[in-house]
Amino acid sequence: MSDGKRPPSFYVLTAVFALFVLFLYGPTITIGILSFQGPDGGLTFPMRGVSLHWFDQLFQQQAVGDIWGSFRRSFVLGMMVMVTTVVLSVMGGLAFRRRFVGSTVLFYIIIASLVIPSILVSLGVGLLFSQILGWEVHWATSGYGAQLTWTLPFGLLIMFAVFNRFDPSYEEAARDQGANPWQVFRHIVLPLIAPMLIGVALFGFTLSYDEFARTLMTAGSRNTLPLEIYGMTTNVTTPVIYALGTLTTIFSFLVIGTFLVIAVVAQRRRARLASDAGKGMV
Amino acid sequence: MTASDHTVAKDAVPPSGGAASTARPSLARRVLSDGFTSWALATPVTLVLAFFLLAPIAMIVAVSFWGSTSFSIYPDFIWDNYDYLLGSSVTYKVFLTTLKFAFMTWIISLVVGFTVAYYLTFHIRSLTWQIALFLLCTIPFWTSNIIRMISWIPFLGRNGIANQTLMDLGFTTEPLEWLLYSEFSVTLAFVHLYTLFMVVPIFNTMMRIDKSLIEAAYDAGASGFQILTNVIIPLCKPGMMIGSIFVVTLVMGDFITVRFMSGSQIANVGRLISNDIALLAYPSAAATAVVLLITVLIMVAVMLRFVDIRKEL
Numbered sequence: 001m002s003d004g005k006r007p008p009s010f011y012v013l014t015a016v017f018a019l020f021v022l023f024l025y026g027p028t029i030t031i032g033i034l035s036f037q038g039p040d041g042g043l044t045f046p047m048r049g050v051s052l053h054w055f056d057q058l059f060q061q062q063a064v065g066d067i068w069g070s071f072r073r074s075f076v077l078g079m080m081v082m083v084t085t086v087v088l089s090v091m092g093g094l095a096f097r098r099r100f101v102g103s104t105v106l107f108y109i110i111i112a113s114l115v116i117p118s119i120l121v122s123l124g125v126g127l128l129f130s131q132i133l134g135w136e137v138h139w140a141t142s143g144y145g146a147q148l149t150w151t152l153p154f155g156l157l158i159m160f161a162v163f164n165r166f167d168p169s170y171e172e173a174a175r176d177q178g179a180n181p182w183q184v185f186r187h188i189v190l191p192l193i194a195p196m197l198i199g200v201a202l203f204g205f206t207l208s209y210d211e212f213a214r215t216l217m218t219a220g221s222r223n224t225l226p227l228e229i230y231g232m233t234t235n236v237t238t239p240v241i242y243a244l245g246t247l248t249t250i251f252s253f254l255v256i257g258t259f260l261v262i263a264v265v266a267q268r269r270r271a272r273l274a275s276d277a278g279k280g281m282v
Numbered sequence: 283m284t285a286s287d288h289t290v291a292k293d294a295v296p297p298s299g300g301a302a303s304t305a306r307p308s309l310a311r312r313v314l315s316d317g318f319t320s321w322a323l324a325t326p327v328t329l330v331l332a333f334f335l336l337a338p339i340a341m342i343v344a345v346s347f348w349g350s351t352s353f354s355i356y357p358d359f360i361w362d363n364y365d366y367l368l369g370s371s372v373t374y375k376v377f378l379t380t381l382k383f384a385f386m387t388w389i390i391s392l393v394v395g396f397t398v399a400y401y402l403t404f405h406i407r408s409l410t411w412q413i414a415l416f417l418l419c420t421i422p423f424w425t426s427n428i429i430r431m432i433s434w435i436p437f438l439g440r441n442g443i444a445n446q447t448l449m450d451l452g453f454t455t456e457p458l459e460w461l462l463y464s465e466f467s468v469t470l471a472f473v474h475l476y477t478l479f480m481v482v483p484i485f486n487t488m489m490r491i492d493k494s495l496i497e498a499a500y501d502a503g504a505s506g507f508q509i510l511t512n513v514i515i516p517l518c519k520p521g522m523m524i525g526s527i528f529v530v531t532l533v534m535g536d537f538i539t540v541r542f543m544s545g546s547q548i549a550n551v552g553r554l555i556s557n558d559i560a561l562l563a564y565p566s567a568a569a570t571a572v573v574l575l576i577t578v579l580i581m582v583a584v585m586l587r588f589v590d591i592r593k594e595l
Contacts, residue, residue, distance in 0.1 A: 020397075021419070
């Protein structure tokens with residue numbers, strides 16, 4: 001295996017993998033191309049000219065409804081969910097480093113949060129707000145809470161995995177030198193888990209930004225972007241929906257790219273400022 | 283009386299003991315305060331899940347016993363919703379369809395996910411490339427599901443790329459009607475959306491397999507196929523189980539993919555619920571939701587018997 005020559009199975013599997021990637025991205029690329037359809041073009045090929053007509057339509061209020069408002073709401077909600085997910089996941093991760101009374105029950109509730117169908121959360125939160133509490137459902141209250149039941153389990157499971165591999169001797173060393181618990185967290189734990197927190201933040205933002213089922217009954221009268229797009233699928237039959245799809249996908253790619261760049265920079269910085277142990281006297 | 287006894291007892295502690303306890307708190311106190319800290323840290327998560335997960339589920343169970351008229355719902359304790367649900371043959375047909383989609387998606391995503399993970403782990407030799415290709419597979423996960431569904435329309439439609447290609451190549455003279463708005467397109471979309479949930483956990487367990495085990499099997503004369511079935515697959519079971527839990531629960535609870543990719547022609551349990559919601563028939567929707575929840579939880583409980591998630595993290 002290590003003699004450098006590839007076995008025949010390598011070429012077969014490479015082809016399979018390439019097909020898989022094409023399967024993943026092909027449709028997205030297709031609508032990317034079709035969103036430049038000419039003004040007379042339809043939802044499928046052939047292209048009738050190339051234009052920015054459908055992107056231009058996105059800026060015409062009457063053509064597509066309130067997509068910019070919904071984009072703003074989705075962005076704000078994504079930020080809210082992201083910050084909450086990061087903070088609560090770190091706290092939860094720290095809590096689960098020790099067994100405490102009820103930790104097993106809480107663990108299985110977290111798993112349940114992941115496996116319970118989204119539509120149940122949507123329906124349940126909607127009913128709880130309208131029937132019992134008499135509160136109006138709103139994207140920033142009920143929608144926000146419903147989305148947390150989806151992002152928190154991801155964040156928490158990532159943090160559990162991080163702390164399972166965390167070497168406590170760094171903290172002990174800091175404590176031996178007289179650091180208080182906050183200082184230990186701020187100067188030792190936080191810098192060490194920072195790269196993984198970027199991952200948690202990415203999950204928090206993107207899962208919220210794209211969330212549909214859990215927001216359906218909990219967003220109230222003002223739509224988030226996925227709800228707006230869903231509404232468009234039933235009454236918009238022009239490539240304007242592809243233009244919107246292309247823009248949101250580009251936006252998602254930008255977000256993912258930003259997080260990846262931050263992660264790489266953080267990793268480099270950590271490598272550069274790493275331990276000088278074994279390098280002699282400073 | 284007891285209070286003063288207590289004070290005396292406290293005062294009676296010798297000074298040296300007091301000094302020792304400040305330097306090193308007693309075991310009982312440390313456990314108490316550690317437990318307290320853990321609880322304080324876990325409280326926000328617990329509150330969020332209690333309020334937005336447990337209370338809503340309890341609410342659904344309660345509402346499933348409520349009564350309804352054509353324009354309102356009212357608190358009650360009646361079994362009508364369940365009688366109607368479980369007495370209708372449509373319910374069983376729809377549950378069967380849902381299970382069929384779950385099974386098909388599970389099998390296909392398991393095979394594809396395993397193959398992709400296997401390729402990344404054992405055929406890509408540099409870690410940088412492994413990470414890069416892994417990211418390439420996971421990026422779509424962070425983009426919109428609805429957009430990814432819409433993307434299939436120009437591909438599978440009557441005048442879509444697939445039909446054009448098939449006709450150009452002479453495989454068929456008429457466009458194939460079953461490509462879009464069919465069981466085929468629903469399953470395809472499920473596989474498209476959820477195979478990543480299989481790739482990630484399987485890749486994660488596979489990367490942790492000690493390569494010397496494979497060398498050992500090779501030295502002992504095992505063929506490539508025997509190594510796969512006797513070494514790699516058994517060691518990947520936890521990852522395969524975690525992926526299966528994701529895929530099965532996502533498909534069981536779905537309503538939007540089936541609605542969209544079947545052109546509203548196929549019903550699954552999620553659509554049954556969402557249709558009731560659209561008609562404001564909440565008690566009926568809640569009863570269906572409870573039955574769905576029980577079904578999903580039983581399936582997950584069975585799958586959890588094969589994997590200890592806490593050990594896999």
